[in-house]
Amino acid sequence: MFQRQQRLVGFDRPTTRKSIGILALFLIGTALITGMILRQAxxxxxxxxxxxxxxxxxxxxxxxxxxxxxxxxxxxxxxxxxxxxxxxxxxxxxxxxxxxxxxxxxxxxxxxxxxxxxxxxxxxxxxxxxxxxxxxxxxxxxxxxxxxxxxxxxxxxxxxxxxxxxxxxxxxxxxxxxxxxxxx
CATH class of the missing domain: 2.60.120.1140 (Protein of unknown function DUF192)
Structure with missing residues (x-):
């Protein structure tokens, strides 16, 4: 049980926050590119x-x-x-x-x-x-x-x-x- 709690706590580490940040930047970039393409449609x-x-x-x-x-x-x-x-x-x-x-x-x-x-x-x-x-x-x-x-x-x-x-x-x-x- 103690090991399972340690794994769940691991999601709060800086690596996880960086991954979420990178994902957010990717989604924002995708939205901007899509907007540019639609303007050219x-x-x-x-x-x-x-x-x-x-x-x-x-x-x-x-x-x-x-x-x-x-x-x-x-x-x-x-x-x-x-x-x-x-x-x-x-x-x-x-x-x-x-x-x-x-x-x-x-x-x-x-x-x-x-x-x-x-x-x-x-x-x-x-x-x-x-x-x-x-x-x-x-x-x-x-x-x-x-x-x-x-x-x-x-x-x-x-x-x-x-x-x-x-x-x-x-x-x-x-x-x-x-x-x-x-x-x-």
Missing amino acids: TAFSSGVLHAKEGRYSLMLEVASTSRQRRNGLMERDSLAPDAGMLFVYNEEQTTDHAFWMYQTRIPLDIAFLDHDGEIQSITSMAPCTREKEACPRYPAGTRFWMALEVNAGYFNEHGIAAGDRLEVDPLQHPLLLKPVLLQE
Whole structure:
């Protein structure tokens, strides 16, 4: 009986406290890393393109961090017919801001949108799986806050042009909420 009590008392030694401390640090580190990964996770949102000829629903993959925007649709073999990637910026981009198709295997169209989601310009982009230096750049030619990539031909097939508008569900992606002006 006396030996058993001695073993139980042994759990209060400094070695046990160190082990618990190390375990606690490990769990905190794991939580921090998980949080960083989740911040980099891609968000999805639904969107509706409003054109003269109708309304067209899209499932949007939202790229709102620099890493997500940098990766874009690289290394993908396909994009669903009613899907796209919406690049969202925290500040207005200049007219010479350009996109490229390095390591992008599918032909895409890109629309550059203002802060209200109105399409300012549309450009077609060809796949480029060659060396970085050989891939052309596609400048926006207009100032923009968002850019929408879809399968090549999508905009033309649906009669979507400059002046048409993309509406995104802000409840699914809070970054897309616009500031509300209070009226007196």
